Amino acid sequence: MQCFILAGGFATRLWPLTEKRAKPLLPLAGKPMIDYLIENIPENLPITISTNAVFQKEFEEWKKNKRKNITLLIEYAERDDQKVGALGAVAQWLTHNNINDDVFLLTGDNYFGFKFQEFLDFFFKEGKNDRTLFVAHDIKDKEKAKQFGVVLSDGMKNKIFNQRILAKDLQEKPLMPLSTIVSTGCYIFPKHTLPKIVAFAEGHPDNLGGVIAHFLHTKEPVDYVIFNESWFDIGSFDAYLEATKALIGNANQCHETATIKQTLCNGSTVIGAHSSLEGSTLTDSVIFEHCSIRNCIIERCVIDNHCTLENIELRGQMLREGTTLRRS
Structure with missing residues (x-):
């Protein structure tokens, strides 16, 4: 298994804080946001961090005192309209490096309160490591759910914590959410699904969450697990302050x-x-x-x-x- 972290967005909603700083390097309760991810990833997993040319030097400086098995992948984009898109960046890494391992994919602007090892254990549990698995979160507010991909499954099962659950559908930022369970930026893709990701990315390079909906619509089995610990998608000023409050x-x-x-x-x-x-x-x-x-x-x-x-x-x-x- 290999870990891939997306950290190349320009995060315009947090300008001016992220005007010259990568959002994953934004300090959160005393340390860079991405440190919470790195410290949570098992030591034996090699990590690739995808960022862009504007933040290259900043990430290189940050990396000097980190664990040895971190590789920086630089996307040579200096403006948002030059980027290949989140899923496009994943696809480029997969193809250019001939990746043939299971992939643990994280978005670098998310904070996760649970232990990643527990999530990895769920992936291998009961011999189901041939099925895509992602982390969902009960946001408990249908108005807030409109901003995310909303997960649907059978009946009340969709709100059970710490259990692998079969996903039925994913509503992309729906106007009328049918659930308060939303997808987060934490996925494991089995290696046999990687060609399907690359193919989907050709037409949808900026639609990371869309690949889950695509899998479900093409009968590729996808499961999810809900953890009760805190989760934040830190994409705005309010979310940044909310995450800070939760941590301290x-x-x-x-x-x-x-x-x-x-x-x-x-x-x-x-x-x-x-x-x-x-x-x-x-x-x-x-x-x-x-x-x-x-x-x-x-x-x-x-x-x-x-x-x-x-x-x-x-x-x-x-x-x-x-x-x-x-x-x-």
Whole structure:
């Protein structure tokens, strides 16, 4: 088995935080988002990370202190309209490297609270390692389910945790979801299905979730498993703050090199290395590294590196790296 992580999207919904930074390298509760994936993958699995030319140097720097069996695959795209698409990137890797192993596929902007080894064990359980398997999640809200692929199966079975379940259909971002069970960015594809992925990608290079629906419609058996632990698709400002809150709770996570004086931190707050705060109030906000904040009220904000804020009130904002805002 080999692991393949998609990490090449330009993540425009999180600009300016991801304008010059790969979303999987965005700090989440004190470390890059992708680290949660890497630390969860069994050591014996070789990992390929697919990214684009814009983020190549950033990933190479990140990789220096990581495990040895990680390979970077660079897609030479510098704009979104130059990309080959998520499924297209998978297909290129499969064909150019003559991959003939089962593939553990992950999207690099997802956070998974369960242990990947448990998922891998489900794949081999009961001799069913010839069937595609993916992780689903009960989002418990049909309005939110409209943003995802909605999984359908027989009756009430579709909400049983920690059990392999046969999928019947997948609704792609439906206007009227029939379930609150949604697909996540975690799949295992048996090696015999890889040519089918490559063929489907020719006409649908940007439709990763669509390959599951295609398999089901062509009678290729697909199973799923639901874990009860947290899952986040971190594709927006709100999702980023929600994931932060889930990881640290109602607490203040402050780097040991940060300085805080006469400052009140409410809710879930993260303060990065070498940042300095004085005479301020923070609520449910994330402050990156080397920031200086004086006499401010900040609520539900994400402040990038090297920002300077003085005598201001800020709510519901993401600030670009190096921003200076002062009020006399």
